[in-house]
Amino acid sequence: MIRCKEMVDFLSDYIDGELETAVRAEFEKHMGHCAPCRRFLDSTRRTVDLYARLEYGEIPDELKERLKTFLEARLPNPEP
Numbered sequence: 001m002i003r004c005k006e007m008v009d010f011l012s013d014y015i016d017g018e019l020e021t022a023v024r025a026e027f028e029k030h031m032g033h034c035a036p037c038r039r040f041l042d043s044t045r046r047t048v049d050l051y052a053r054l055e056y057g058e059i060p061d062e063l064k065e066r067l068k069t070f071l072e073a074r075l076p077n078p079e080p
């Protein structure tokens with residue numbers, strides 16, 4: 001099982017289409033039952049699309065940090 005915080009680590013690879021099939025399945029399963037993560041994925045995708053259009057190419061580390069901060073602030077009881 002992927003937890004919300006681990007989800008962040010997979011997110012950029014997921015968006016890039018670089019996750020292994022098994023991991024991807026777990027990731028999508030988590031997205032299926034976790035509304036905050038799903039909203040998060042949607043907004044991240046839009047941001048990444050924007051970056052792609054601006055030709056930065058990949059998700060900058062700064063954005064990844066912001067994703068983690070977002071999750072820590074949003075999730076009521078983040079698991080360790």
Ligand SMILES: [Zn+2]
Nearest residue numbers: 003004034037
């Ligand atoms: Zn989640």
